[in-house]
Amino acid sequence: MAITTKDIAKMANVSQSTVSRCLNDSPMISEKTKKKVLKIAEEHGFQFNANARSLSAKKTNTIGVILPKSLFISGEVHFRSWQNELIESLERMEFDVIVSFFENRFTKQNNIKRLIAAKKIDGLIILEPSLNDETIAILEKTDIPYIFCKYLPPFYKTREVDFVCVDQYKGGYIAADHLIKNGHKKIMCISANHIGGEFGLRTEGFKAALHDYSLPYHDKMLFYGDATFDSGYRVIKDNVDVLRDFTSIFAQNDLMALGAIKALRELDIYVPQDIAVVGFDDIELSTLYKPYLTTVQQPTKEIAALTCKRLIDKLNSSETMKQKLEISPTLVIRESCGISY
CATH class of the missing domain: 3.40.50.2300 (Response regulator)
Known part of the structure; x- marks a missing residue:
């Protein structure tokens, strides 16, 4: 009988999702755990076709970062550091990044709606502090994981939602x-x-x-x-x-x-x-x-790293629990x- 990821998880005393991450060389898993899992897989003749899995899952390996629609009006200087830290964290994890304003500056098209409909992204990081009802409905229906960064999402008190922001x-x-x-x-x-x-x-x-x-x-x-x-x-x-x-x-x-x-x-x-x-x-x-x-x-660097880690964790597992993190400034x-x- 062919060995499964469930069998490997049991032998390695880790979760099945951790095995999957090890096989996909996820940066979220320590090198020690990866070596342990891969050794067990090799010893038991586990066959893993990463390319086939990627095709079947239709992954883009791309994350969308949504900047506020007000940014190009006010030109807030500190947003450059937020954007740079998020891109650096995602690129370190070997993800491509699409950076968009919430709205197209010329057509006023909703870029969250466009990116999700076009299936161009695996996940979303949202820095837009004000979402309309249509966008909230789109996010709640999509299977694409998303997380709010920097700002408290407008509906955080009435809905379960992931966010990482400053206190x-x-x-x-x-x-x-x-x-x-x-x-x-x-x-x-x-x-x-x-x-x-x-x-x-x-x-x-x-x-x-x-x-x-x-x-x-x-x-x-x-x-x-x-x-x-x-x-x-x-x-x-x-x-x-x-x-x-x-x-x-x-x-x-x-x-x-x-x-x-x-x-x-x-x-x-x-x-x-x-x-x-x-x-x-x-x-x-x-x-x-x-x-x-x-x-x-x-703490821009810390928040960006936590945001990206949380999003990738959501991509690599079926976890539904939401995390609300407020990080203290200094x-x-x-x-x-x-x-x-």
Whole structure:
């Protein structure tokens, strides 16, 4: 009787899906386990035709990465690092990558719908924070595994769904906590009204830190930009008369923080001597101009690696359980806050 993968799994004391991954040389399995499984397969004359399996399964060995439709409007600098880290992780696993915006910029065609219908991909990584009902219905019906990255999916509270993202609430908290511990009780907060909820979560974390230190919060502490450098600049220039009420600024992304610093410099208000500034994201520009920016660093590399690993795990098994992972950010302390606690 011919030996099966089930038999090999029993002899190797591993799962049948692990045997399958070993036979397919999956990067998710350790070399030690692969050698053990392959040795058993060879000793018992197991015949495995990888090419035939690939053809029968109609695999493309290609992963789709969906960028937000708002990205080509706002041109958010930090998305380049997210995209690069995801592509690097997938290429290391020997997958090809198709990168698309959520919508075709000219025809407005839904690229998630197009890629699934055309059967061009084996899986999807989605960085779009706002999905319409049609797209959600398509995802729920497809057999193609998908996972959300960076943003909480819009329906995560009502549906079981895989995601790996940053704990934005905690990021807002640790930014405010750092300023308060350095003696700042009057903090200007510059947020943005962007779809996806990350700025709202950062604001809630900011408020929670104030509450924990018994410091008052009021709406006059909160200002809005649009996540661009120019909007951070404009918030400062348009509110010169209230700057004296604050000793520090928490700008909820680095571009707005850097724009604010430029405006302050033009007003002869010096950072950090006169006012401290904290940003969010830790983009490359944070260390290109003096003073270097203290900022909340999103663990992009870790999240990209976890996202890709999770998706490939889903491709290589029939597991249906969903994983919801929120990764903690960290504070990178630089010159814009002066002496740290």
